[in-house]
Amino acid sequence: MCNACVIDSVKRSMLSRRSLFTGAAATTAAVVAAGLTSARPALAAGSGKVADLTHAWDSDFPTFDGNPGILYEEAVNIDKSGYQLYKLTIFEHSGTHIDAPLHFSKDGMSVDEIPAGNLVCPLCVIDLKAKAKYDANAMVEPADIEAWVSANGEIPAGACVAFNSGWADKVATPEFRNTPDGNFAFPGFSKAATDLLATMNVACIGTDTLSLDPGNSADFAVHNSWLPSGRYGIEGLAGLDAVPARGATIFVGAPKHKKGTGGPARVLAVY
Amino acid sequence: MCNACVIDSVKRSMLSRRSLFTGAAATTAAVVAAGLTSARPALAAGSGKVADLTHAWDSDFPTFDGNPGILYEEAVNIDKSGYQLYKLTIFEHSGTHIDAPLHFSKDGMSVDEIPAGNLVCPLCVIDLKAKAKYDANAMVEPADIEAWVSANGEIPAGACVAFNSGWADKVATPEFRNTPDGNFAFPGFSKAATDLLATMNVACIGTDTLSLDPGNSADFAVHNSWLPSGRYGIEGLAGLDAVPARGATIFVGAPKHKKGTGGPARVLAVY
Numbered sequence: 001m002c003n004a005c006v007i008d009s010v011k012r013s014m015l016s017r018r019s020l021f022t023g024a025a026a027t028t029a030a031v032v033a034a035g036l037t038s039a040r041p042a043l044a045a046g047s048g049k050v051a052d053l054t055h056a057w058d059s060d061f062p063t064f065d066g067n068p069g070i071l072y073e074e075a076v077n078i079d080k081s082g083y084q085l086y087k088l089t090i091f092e093h094s095g096t097h098i099d100a101p102l103h104f105s106k107d108g109m110s111v112d113e114i115p116a117g118n119l120v121c122p123l124c125v126i127d128l129k130a131k132a133k134y135d136a137n138a139m140v141e142p143a144d145i146e147a148w149v150s151a152n153g154e155i156p157a158g159a160c161v162a163f164n165s166g167w168a169d170k171v172a173t174p175e176f177r178n179t180p181d182g183n184f185a186f187p188g189f190s191k192a193a194t195d196l197l198a199t200m201n202v203a204c205i206g207t208d209t210l211s212l213d214p215g216n217s218a219d220f221a222v223h224n225s226w227l228p229s230g231r232y233g234i235e236g237l238a239g240l241d242a243v244p245a246r247g248a249t250i251f252v253g254a255p256k257h258k259k260g261t262g263g264p265a266r267v268l269a270v271y
Numbered sequence: 272m273c274n275a276c277v278i279d280s281v282k283r284s285m286l287s288r289r290s291l292f293t294g295a296a297a298t299t300a301a302v303v304a305a306g307l308t309s310a311r312p313a314l315a316a317g318s319g320k321v322a323d324l325t326h327a328w329d330s331d332f333p334t335f336d337g338n339p340g341i342l343y344e345e346a347v348n349i350d351k352s353g354y355q356l357y358k359l360t361i362f363e364h365s366g367t368h369i370d371a372p373l374h375f376s377k378d379g380m381s382v383d384e385i386p387a388g389n390l391v392c393p394l395c396v397i398d399l400k401a402k403a404k405y406d407a408n409a410m411v412e413p414a415d416i417e418a419w420v421s422a423n424g425e426i427p428a429g430a431c432v433a434f435n436s437g438w439a440d441k442v443a444t445p446e447f448r449n450t451p452d453g454n455f456a457f458p459g460f461s462k463a464a465t466d467l468l469a470t471m472n473v474a475c476i477g478t479d480t481l482s483l484d485p486g487n488s489a490d491f492a493v494h495n496s497w498l499p500s501g502r503y504g505i506e507g508l509a510g511l512d513a514v515p516a517r518g519a520t521i522f523v524g525a526p527k528h529k530k531g532t533g534g535p536a537r538v539l540a541v542y
Contacts, residue, residue: 052387058529070528075362083375083494085363085532091346092356096527104354116323116539120522223354251391253524253537256367257341258329261356266524266537268387 051242053250053267055171057095062177064210069094070264095264096236098254099212103261104220105228111260114232118203122156123250123269124148125164125240128187132165136175136185137214140193152246155200160250162206163187164240171238177210188214191221198229204252206234206267234267243269322513324521324538326442328366333448335481340365341535366535367507369525370483374532375491376499382531385503389474393427394521394540395419396435396511399458403436407446407456408485411464423517426471431521433477434458435511442509448481459485462492469500475523477505505538514540 055061059068071089078084093099101108126148131138140163148155155161165187170176179185186209194205194212205212205226212222212233226233234252253266326332330339342360349355364370372379397419402409411434419426426432436458441447450456457480465476465483476483476497483493483504497504505523524537 050388050391052527054527056383056527056529072530078375078377082491083532085374086530088359088361088363088528088534090359090361092359103356104349106349112327117321119537119539120321120541220353251522251524251539253522253539255526255535256323256325256327256537257359257535258327259343259357261354263359264526264528266390266527268390268522268524270391 049271051239051248051269051271053237053239053243053269054096054265055168055236055238057264061095062171062210063091063094066177067091090264092261092263093235096234096238096267097264098252098262099223099227099233099235100254100260100262101227101230101232102259103227104223108228109230109232110258111232111254111262112256112258114254118158118232119252119254121158121160121203121250121252122246123243123248124152124155124159124161125243125245125248126161127245128163128165132167132187136179136187137216138165138187139190139214140188141190142192142196145193145196148245155197155202157201158203159201160204160206160234160252161197161202162234162237162240163189163208165208168208168238168240177215184215186210186215188212188217189222189226190214191225194222194226198226198231202231204232204234206237206250208237208240209235211235232262234265237267239269243271247271320542322510322519322540322542324508324510324514324540325367325536326439326507326509328535332366333442333481334362334365337448338362361535363532363534364506367505367509367538368535369523369533370494370498370504370506371525371531371533372498372501372503373530374498375494379499380501380503381529382503382525382533383527383529385525389429389503390523390525392429392431392474392521392523393517394514394519395423395426395430395432396514396516396519397432398516399434399436403438403458407450407458408487409436409458410461410485411459412461413463413467416464416467419516426468426473428472429474430472431475431477431505431523432468432473433505433508433511434460434479436479439479439509439511448486455486457481457486459483459488460493460497461485462496465493465497469497469502473502475503475505477508477521479508479511480506482506503533505536508538510540514542518542 063069069091073087075087076085100111102110126140126144188211213220248269248271251268255263334340340362344358346358347356369382371382373381397411397415459482484491519540519542522539526534
């Protein structure tokens with residue numbers, strides 16, 4: 001089935017299910033770009049559990065370009081001054097981190113400009129482990145989204161749609177980034193999938209790998225379309241095994257430095 | 272009344288009120304230090320509103336030592352590479368940020384070691400504006416905590432207790448940091464107040480100023496007692512006018528770099 005046909009199919013399917021599910025009605029993608037603070041649904045009461053979806057990281061944490069993403073220099077010594085702190089050198093797209101629209105567009109929102117309401121999102125987790133087991137460059141395709149909707153209902157307004165490929169478990173190994181022959185190899189989203197999500201009032205996409213695009217991408221098609229559309233992404237998520245496919249709320253602790261193209265973030269989920 | 276007498280008075284007062292309020296029962300401070308993930312109460316349903324308690328910041332943001340807390344260097348240029356990102360130099364205790372126990376103790380928890388459950392907290396806001404209007408170095412005292420409890424009920428387990436002195440409105444002016452004669456001058460907590468909070472299963476304290484201690488502190492008494500006790504603090508909060516004195520839940524997006532003594536954080540509240 002062609003991608004356009006799949007998209008139409010999923011949209012028809014979702015419309016037909018709309019009366020069955022209680023999520024907030026989807027509005028337009030423009031509402032996501034403008035911030036959903038006032039439209040944010042009340043939090044589900046949940047169980048009160050907190051999951052940390054963030055890797056602890058340091059200079060050994062894998063990065064896209066292979067260079068350390070963070071360097072430490074002692075700025076104040078506790079023996080001399082009674083307290084201590086570091087001067088850090090941080091490359092913005094390191095560790096568990098945010099891609100702001102500005103990362104791939106000259107006039108996109110910087111990380112401090114992402115509306116706070118878009119940082120509190122219903123979390124939808126697509127299980128990509130079975131596909132990724134046999135293809136290190138597996139992609140979330142529109143059919144995976146359709147399968148998620150069939151199993152879990154409509155994607156809630158303002159959601160974060162993330163995949164769990166099992167890659168977080170590889171973070172301390174070379175396989176997090178490469179195949180044995182040294183080529184990039186890790187799962188990502190397909191552009192057809194994110195084009196579909198862009199019609200669904202989704203605030204952000206999330207991956208448990210180094211990128212939004214798969215490792216063997218030649219054109220960064222997702223980066224070049226999703227981010228310039230005014231939406232953001234999260235890369236390098238951890239701990240997705242702990243949360244349900246539907247029902248958690250994610251808090252995206254994106255940094256707030258002005259002009260930022262993104263940056264290391266603390267991502268927490270309650271469920 | 273001596274501080275010890277006030278503390279006893281507040282504790283007796285709170286015990287007598289315990290049957291009147293529905294907050295989770297206080298346990299021991301050791302539970303806070305160990306992490307409250309499993310004991311975290313379910314989130315209040317709330318209205319679904321999100322408040323951003325974080326300042327957007329850059330090199331002009333005021334710092335304790337007067338030097339820029341963040342510096343930017345272009346690492347990738349969008350005209351040359353199709354995307355862009357910065358190499359940042361960040362002094363950990365800059366912007367809206369966390370003080371981890373390690374900041375003032377050699378063996379304290381680093382910022383990545385703070386349990387995730389302690390980063391999701393019921394928020395209690397003490398209004399310090401009236402005192403701060405007449406004394407730039409005003410302090411939260413035990414009596415202010417007693418007054419808050421009288422008005423709002425018991426402090427919930429695992430709370431973040433923050434004060435709103437109105438200082439966030441001064442952030443673009445010299446008065447955020449100094450009196451006209453150049454001395455440090457801003458509100459903070461008194462040690463008597465934080466000693467009391469340490470008996471109440473409070474996870475963290477928060478200020479809308481440059482420090483946990485007031486500007487004219489000679490000994491950093493709060494830093495030197497609260498942090499080594501295994502608890503953390505938040506400095507430089509913004510937006511506290513938007514949230515109620517009681518009833519919001521705060522999400523403390525602390526960074527998660529290993530060995531960190533703290534760092535710039537994204538702090539969100541839902542209410």
